[in-house]
Amino acid sequence: MLATMTMVDLIDEASELAQAISESEVFVDYVIKKKQLEQDKEAQKAIADFNRLKDQYEEVQRFGKYHPDYKEVSSTIRQTKRKLDLIPTVMAFKKAEKELEQLLNEVSGVIAHSVSQTIKVPTGNPFFDQMSCSGGCGSGGSCSCG
Known part of the structure; x- marks a missing residue:
C-alpha cells in the first residue's frame, strides 16, 4: 500500500x-x-511475597475448596494483598496509574467518536463497558439504550 500525504x-x-x-x-x-x-x-519485598503467594493461590484454585490448604492460602493472599495495597508508594503508584489510564481512555474515546459515534470504546471498567451501549447492544432495546 502506498503512503498518501x-x-x-x-x-x-x-x-x-x-x-x-x-x-x-x-x-x-x-x-x-x-x-x-x-x-x-x-x-x-511485599510485591515479591505477593507474587509467590499468588502462584500458590493459583495452584489451590485448580481444586477449589476441596484443596486441603484452600482456606489458609485464600486468607493469607487476601491479607498480603491488603498489606501491599496500604504501602504508601504502592497507593501513590496505583493512583497515578489510574489517572494515566483515564487520560488514555478519554483520548481513545475522542478519537473513536470523531470517526463514528457507534464505535465502542473500552473504558477499562467492565461494568461501564457493558452499560454504555454506544452503537446498540443487540438486545432489541431491552437495556433501554436509545
Whole structure:
C-alpha cells in the first residue's frame, strides 16, 4: 500500500499526540511514582511475597475448596494483598496509574467518536463497558439504550 500525504499527515499528528501525552503532567507523575515504587525496598519485598503467594493461590484454585490448604492460602493472599495495597508508594503508584489510564481512555474515546459515534470504546471498567451501549447492544432495546 502506498503512503498518501493524508496517511503521512495522520501519522505525524499521531506522533504529536503521543508526544503531548508523554509530556503531560499525568504521565510525568506516573513515571515519578513508578520510579519511587521501584526504589522502595519494602514495597518490592511485599510485591515479591505477593507474587509467590499468588502462584500458590493459583495452584489451590485448580481444586477449589476441596484443596486441603484452600482456606489458609485464600486468607493469607487476601491479607498480603491488603498489606501491599496500604504501602504508601504502592497507593501513590496505583493512583497515578489510574489517572494515566483515564487520560488514555478519554483520548481513545475522542478519537473513536470523531470517526463514528457507534464505535465502542473500552473504558477499562467492565461494568461501564457493558452499560454504555454506544452503537446498540443487540438486545432489541431491552437495556433501554436509545
